[in-house]
Structure formats: C-alpha cells, structure tokens
Amino acid sequence: MRIVLMGPPGAGKGTQAERLVREFGMKHLSSGDIFRAEKDSDSKLGARLASYMDAGELVPDDVVVEMMTKAITRVDGGLMLDGFPRTVAQAEALDKQLAAAGRPLDAVVVMTADDDIIVKRIAGRRTCPVCGRGYHVAFMPPKRPGYCDDCDGAELTQRSDDCEETVRQRLEAYRAQTEAVIEYYRNCDSLNIVDVDGNLDAEVVSVEVIKALASIEAQTKKVHSRGDQA
C-alpha cells in the first residue's frame, strides 16, 4: 500500500507514522528527516536547506523533488510519505513518478489539529539522537527525564525549528501552500481520503486510521486479484 500522511506540524503525523509502520510494514519516508540528515552532514546542500528550515520556510520545489524522487526510487514495496508533497507542484511531480512506475497512491490520510494544541505539542517534543524515538515532556515522557528509555545514557534533543516563533511560521507556510495539496487530492476520483481529528488522543487516532487503511488495503487486494484473474 502507498499512502501520504498530511497535516500541519504537531498534528501527530510522526506518532501515527511509527504505529502505521508497525501495523502495515510500509517504508516510512519523512522529507523533514531526510533534510535534517543532509543538514547535519555539513554539506553545501545541507547549509542551503538549513537557511529555509531554520526560518520555518519551505525548501524550494526543485530541491525537494530531486531529493524525494531519489529516495522514493529506492523503495520497493509499501510506502508512507510524511511531509511530502507540501505544494501542488510537488504533488504533480510525485504523481508523474508513481504513474511512470505503475505504482499510484492508494490513500491520503489528512490530519487536522487546533493551533493552541499544536504549539503545546511542539514545544514539548524531544527526540533521541541515537534511535530517533520521539517523546513529549508532558504527554509521552521518558522514564528518566531528558534521557532515552532504550539507548543507555543518550540525552534527548529538541529540534532547532521547534521554537514558538518558527512553529507559527511553519503553520503559515502550511496554510499558504499545503492546504491546496489536500484540495488537489480531494479532486482525484480514484484516491481514498481518510480524514482524522488529530486533536484526539494518539491511541484513538491510531485505531481509527488503522481501521480505515486496513479496509482500503483489503479493497485494493481484491481489485488486484480480480485483475490477475481477468
């Protein structure tokens, strides 16, 4: 199954992505994670990415499409895209790539959340730099404050763009450019859209999303097996 996970920063995409990977075994590609890895490598491209990311602005489409096309090409089976596409031009480029490979999208999961909840969630977000596990100081705290439960002694870090001012800028970029992508997908007849209230507890959201995607997966398999028999 191939899906796109959409929603503003802090809607809970990362948490759901971890659970969906466990449930469906898809490869999770997060554009933000891919760009952060490049940024941390101290390359010229990394410095260019940092100038946009640290200001909460979108990275230009040509750079994003080139990097994500490469990453997607390397994936064989199921795929979950998170943070990409964020503009209509990126969505069109993705459609072209997947159509050429005969592997169109099956579903788009659209998560929403209120601004005050988003800011609260993001301000408390922490990550283990060793295993990448996500925590929240209030909602999903580690056993020992500030340290990863799994990686002996690894100190949790906070993303440099998770401060309130940058979060507000990222929300603005989302409204200005990414909401149009959701409309773009709503206008695609063959695509399943799963709308999710990201204000709810992550457990409740998981159950809902897994149920919806399992039913889409079953339907997709039925269509494929009919095609095989024809």
Ligand code: AMP
């Ligand atoms: P994220 O981890 O998805 O919140 O992404 C962090 C930052 O990476 C964003 O604020 C953007 O600066 C950049 N970024 C990630 N994905 C994209 C994308 N698809 N298009 C443009 N910029 C992106």
